[in-house]
Amino acid sequence: MSVLIKGGRIITASDDYVGDVYAEGETISLVGESLDVQAEKVIDASGKYVLPGAIDPHTHIEMFFGGTTTCDDFTSGTVAAAFGGTTSLVDFCMQAPGTPFPEALDNYFEKIERCKPVIDVGFHIGVTDIEGGGGLEALAKLPDEGVTSYKLFMAYKGAVMVDDETLFKTMEVARETGGLVMVHAENGDAIDVIVKKAVAEGKTDPIWHARTRPMETEAEATNRAIQLARVAGCPLYVVHVSCQPAVEPIALAREKGWDVWGETCTQYFFVDQTFLERPDFEGAKYVYTPPPRAKANQDVLWNAVRTDILSAISTDHCAFLWDGQKTLGRDDFSKIPNGGPGLENRLHMIHHFGVGEGRITLNRMVELLSTNPAKLFGLYPRKGTIAPGSDADLVIFDPARKKTITAADQHSKTDYNLYEGTEVTGDVETVLIRGTVVVDDGELKVEPGFGEFVARAKFGQELRPAVARA
Numbered sequence: 001m002s003v004l005i006k007g008g009r010i011i012t013a014s015d016d017y018v019g020d021v022y023a024e025g026e027t028i029s030l031v032g033e034s035l036d037v038q039a040e041k042v043i044d045a046s047g048k049y050v051l052p053g054a055i056d057p058h059t060h061i062e063m064f065f066g067g068t069t070t071c072d073d074f075t076s077g078t079v080a081a082a083f084g085g086t087t088s089l090v091d092f093c094m095q096a097p098g099t100p101f102p103e104a105l106d107n108y109f110e111k112i113e114r115c116k117p118v119i120d121v122g123f124h125i126g127v128t129d130i131e132g133g134g135g136l137e138a139l140a141k142l143p144d145e146g147v148t149s150y151k152l153f154m155a156y157k158g159a160v161m162v163d164d165e166t167l168f169k170t171m172e173v174a175r176e177t178g179g180l181v182m183v184h185a186e187n188g189d190a191i192d193v194i195v196k197k198a199v200a201e202g203k204t205d206p207i208w209h210a211r212t213r214p215m216e217t218e219a220e221a222t223n224r225a226i227q228l229a230r231v232a233g234c235p236l237y238v239v240h241v242s243c244q245p246a247v248e249p250i251a252l253a254r255e256k257g258w259d260v261w262g263e264t265c266t267q268y269f270f271v272d273q274t275f276l277e278r279p280d281f282e283g284a285k286y287v288y289t290p291p292p293r294a295k296a297n298q299d300v301l302w303n304a305v306r307t308d309i310l311s312a313i314s315t316d317h318c319a320f321l322w323d324g325q326k327t328l329g330r331d332d333f334s335k336i337p338n339g340g341p342g343l344e345n346r347l348h349m350i351h352h353f354g355v356g357e358g359r360i361t362l363n364r365m366v367e368l369l370s371t372n373p374a375k376l377f378g379l380y381p382r383k384g385t386i387a388p389g390s391d392a393d394l395v396i397f398d399p400a401r402k403k404t405i406t407a408a409d410q411h412s413k414t415d416y417n418l419y420e421g422t423e424v425t426g427d428v429e430t431v432l433i434r435g436t437v438v439v440d441d442g443e444l445k446v447e448p449g450f451g452e453f454v455a456r457a458k459f460g461q462e463l464r465p466a467v468a469r470a
């Protein structure tokens with residue numbers, strides 16, 4: 001099958017021009033002005049943007065967490081992603097303590113077999129227990145299987161939190177194997193003390209989720225991870241950076257030229273701590289970690305993504321139902337499962353409030369949502385750009401179409417939306433993945449199973465189609 005996308009405004013991290021994109025099979029073969037080619041399918045994109053498919057490097061699909069399991073499976077989660085212009089995601093394959101790493105991976109392959117994805121999917125390994133996983137050798141083998149990033153939680157004591165020994169040993173393995181270490185940076189020991197004290201004092205409302213996780217605990221762990229990565233000599237990626245004190249050590253490390261990157265997530269630009277005070281337990285919808293912060297941090301984050309202190313915007317999509325899952329913590333905020341939905345609306349929100357309101361350029365939006373995640377997580381240049389040889393993962397985006405974001409018409413299984421009622425200008429019209437139309441004008445055009453597992457390249461290496469499909 002060949003597709004010609006005609007007359008769109010083609011926007012990559014570095015280019016912005018009106019032209020055509022021609023794909024044969026799964027791959028882009030020509031890009032240019034007024035291409036003189038015949039195609040089996042022609043899409044008129046005049047007046048629209050043609051963007052590389054967005055890539056979400058941070059999701060938690062069908063993950064057991066907080067005493068329950070996130071409500072999206074790999075079908076519903078990836079359908080939501082596709083409608084939001086996301087064409088690849090990298091999910092956390094969590095190792096339950098005591099589980100060998102290959103078995104942990106098999107569990108996730110079983111999940112994508114049972115609930116098949118419609119977009120392309122990769123895995124990070126969520127390390128909780130090196131010994132139980134089969135030791136350092138087993139950890140070292142994973143990048144050869146296309147699982148090229150190690151995620152560790154410095155928080156959630158008594159659940160997935162690791163100690164510094166585990167973190168540091170993983171960092172040493174990463175240096176040798178070409179893995180990228182990702183950290184959830186919060187001081188879980190200190191937070192545990194503060195949370196227990198608050199609960200004992202009868203402070204049980206959702207707002208206490210934020211009040212018991214001071215920004216300094218995020219800053220301390222961020223700095224600790226940076227220093228340890230420096231000692232170990234591995235690259236480091238700090239996930240869901242939420243506030244100024246945590247931005248600062250990343251800014252300093254990057255200024256020094258260290259191999260440190262950070263992301264923030266859509267919700268930290270729009271949801272502040274006061275949302276947790278909403279009556280009738282509505283505040284529980286915004287219980288995710290790190291928590292929503294004081295509003296002043298939002299400008300800090302916009303500035304950080306604009307200036308490349310932070311290099312990506314993910315969703316941290318970790319969807320629970322409000323009714324039945326979030327309500328597990330009605331009497332005790334510490335029992336509210338931590339996480340919020342977001343896969344479907346990242347592009348809408350960042351386009352409208354980031355580009356539309358002049359905070360970042362279109363090129364920078366593409367870089368934050370697609371190109372940088374592709375480069376950092378071993379998907380580039382197969383994904384993350386529009387160029388001959390790249391997968392034809394493309395979003396035709398109508399910058400003038402208006403949309404009101406609401407849970408009523410979303411594709412995630414959750415029963416609420418963090419941005420409920422928000423009116424945005426700019427909507428996804430058509431999404432192609434590997435040259436096939438996946439979404440068109442509000443309709444899903446492929447069956448579950450269209451999405452493929454992607455074995456990613458090691459850190460700093462390129463993923464070429466020929467290599468990936470050999």
Ligand code: URP
Pocket residue numbers: 060184287288289290316318338339340
């Ligand atoms: O609250 C959150 N963010 N839940 C998902 C797990 C994590 O910390 O990323």
Ligand code: ZN
Pocket residue numbers: 184239240289290
């Ligand atoms: Zn986290």
Ligand code: ZN
Pocket residue numbers: 058059060316318
């Ligand atoms: Zn997360």
